[in-house]
Amino acid sequence: MIIHLSKDITEKEKSALLAKLQELNIKSNLVSTQFRNYIVGIASDDFDIRTIGNLSGIDDIHRVSDNYKMVSRKWKVNNTIIDLGDHVKIGDKELSIMAGPCSIEGEKQIENTVQHLLENNIKIMRGGVFKPRSSPYTFRGYGIDILKLFYKHCSANGIKVITEVMQVSQVEEMIDYVDIFQVGARNSQNFNLLDILGKVDKPVLLKRGISGTIEELLSSAEYIFANGNEKIILCERGIRTFERAYRNTLDLNAVPILKDKSHLPVIVDPSHGIGIRKHVKTMALSAVMSGADGIIVEVHHNPEMALSDGHQSLYHQQASIMYEQLRLTRKFMTENL
Ligand code: PEP
Ligand code: MN
Secondary structure, X not given: OEEEEOOOOOHHHHHHHHHHHHHOOOEEEEEEOOOOEEEEEEOOOOOOOHHHHOOOOEEEEEOOOOOOOOOEOOOOOOOOOEEOOOOOEEOOOOOEEEEEOOEOOOHHHHHHHHHHHHHOOOOEEEOEOOOOOOOOOOOOOOOHHHHHHHHHXXXXXXXXXXXXXXXXXXXXXXXXXXXXXXXXXXXXXXXXXXXXXXXXXXXXXXXXXXXOOHXXXXXXXXXXXXXXXXXXEEEEOOEOOOOOOOOOEOOOOHHHHHHHHEOOOEEEOHHHHHOOHHHHHHHHHHHXXXXXXXXXXXXXXXXXXXXXXXXXXXXXXXXXXXXXXXXHHHHHHHHHO
């Protein structure tokens, strides 16, 4: 059950409400986000919400039977739109494209990528500075100093920055230099990290875990919301199956299912999803056809020399053709389906 509190609820009304819920043996959690205040109550299925409906200080009450509640569409019917400022929105009519290298490697590379994004009217640049790598002997990222440089070049050109945060202690040092925090597949159930990201007022792109179910992804998103941050973006990036012919199995079934179950925007990562450069475009187009709100894709000005994931990074020229096709596909979808 979600109780939507009135904006002008008094402390006295709030206490009376909490006392009533306690008397009814309903476990309640106060959720205060950057937008509203709510009480999430865990009530039995046969609880009659009219029992408390007439108490003052309440705007609305919704029954939500899912384990995750605040991120469920059973409560909020309309799509959530994330506003990054400067007319950059995620989850709105326009397809969101986030592009950039797997890792940020140096100033020249940042400049090359920014130029590529400007030429293609792309407003969000991706790039890792803290890299989760399967082997400890591979490149782990250049860290906070390069993030500052990354942010400087992007903000000077009206481009937003998305980058991965790997641990709780990085949040504070990174916060002034990111527009979207990315939570990687390996950290999808790092609940301490999710708790902290719920306490900041920056959007969070949450990737699905390597063997994460839809329910687990939504429950992780619920952690962020329950801690106070409503600005959450879900990301399908492929899951681990028995198939070894490609890096991961990009589960595009997840897109319509997530859109059905949740009001949050859904982004697809075809680069990690298939892990093979020549098929990335096909999967990106398929993601748009599946109803995704956007894609996050790896591109590189010289993939052969990339310090990570060069094999799945698109050449800039290749990517430019793809963006055009993605936008046309999106247009076809919105006009015809
Ligand atoms: C990445 O985006 O470069 C990355 C490491 O992604 P994932 O967490 O999906 O593996
Ligand atoms: Mn990568």
